[in-house]
Amino acid sequence: MEPILRASRLRKHYGTGTGLVRAVDEVDLDVASGEAVGIIGPSGCGKSTLLHLLGALDRPDGGWLWLGGERIDRLSETAAARLRRRSIGFVFQAFHLVDELTARENVELPALLAGASPRAARRRATALLERVGLADRAGHLPAMLSGGQRQRVAVARALVNDPALLLADEPTGNLDTAATSEVLRLFDDLRAEGRTLVIVTHDSRIAAAADRLITMRDGAFVDETILRRPSGNPSFGYAIRHGSTDDDSGLGSGLGDDFGLPDAPGLGHGDGSGSGRDSGFGSGHGFGLGAISGLV
């Protein structure tokens, strides 16, 4: 099965006064359709830079990137903008709603920009606001909404063009505990309904909404943990090995211990009968399940 998103040796380096920052350094990533991938790691390790590359918000210095089989790493500004409108939904820490527009108008906007009729845009925005539990706030301006409500509007907006890929950068970073729970529930629902998600986060609870968690450090992937099989892709087969020769016992349980996440029973002890990823983890470069030992 072809991944919907594939990055190969993706690279973004910044020259600074004090030297070279390898923000993203030869990263390989495959994301299957219907899979929810969480990316975690210390501040400055390159998570946001990677997400910007994956979402064609920024161009890599090197490497290749495909979305739905289409090369997207060398698009012109115009083509990248078109791709983002059509195929990618973004959720940012700071919401980025238009202050002068109501919740419904904010959600309608990307649909209108993508060429939907006003009536179709309204129909879709109304349904999505209902979907995120904000039907009764459709006419409110962002200033009249709580942080959690604003982020739910932002999620509805990200979904309005039914994107192939939803990218979220610290979606709970600006939220208090109660609002985080609202947004967490929403992401958990999106995962369960089979949305293809990549979420960058510091928040262990949001990270737990992922099917697979990747840890970044110094621009590279250093660890990978499978939490569950993707719900959007029942035929998805992980090549999880049996036996004790590989240190795969840390799957799920190691994560729970180190990161405050619930255990993922069974995942570390799969029957090995899955068909396996088409190219293994991260396109076959880098590391495999044997390297997993919980979060570092």
Ligand SMILES: Nc1ncnc2c1ncn2[C@@H]1O[C@H](COP(=O)(O)OP(=O)(O)OP(=O)(O)O)[C@@H](O)[C@H]1O
């Ligand atoms: N435009 C830029 N110019 C120079 N350096 C940059 C630029 N953008 C990011 N960096 C550097 O690249 C590295 C990765 O930054 P990035 O924002 O991707 O990290 P992050 O993991 O998302 O951090 P945080 O969790 O704090 O948001 C950092 O060292 C950062 O200072």
